[in-house]
Amino acid sequence: MNIKPSAAIRKNYNEISALCKTTKEPVFLTKNGEGDLVVMDIDTFSRRESMLKLREQLVAVEEDRLMGKRGFSIDEMNEMMTKAIKESVNVQRL
Secondary structure (H helix, E strand, O other), rough: OEEOOHHHHHHHHHHHHHHHHOOOOOOEEEEEOOEEEOOOOHHHHHHHHHHHHHHHHHHHHHHHHHHOOOOOOHHHHHHHHHHHHHHHHHHHOO
């Protein structure tokens, strides 16, 4: 865990930016000895956001499964995907 005083962001922005990009980890900034901000590079932030969205989707699907909602078999999914691809190709030809 990288912890820096908040003054470090003003004095050493390039160093903190490089640290975020190199470690792919957030840097925690403190103010008066207390946690204040978290800084991370944009790629790491985007990756974490994508992972959180995927986890939310997986939880929702699992909740549906536990409540008895019917899903689709692999064969059914394959059939639906094949149909969607064929329809997409037909639309593109128009």
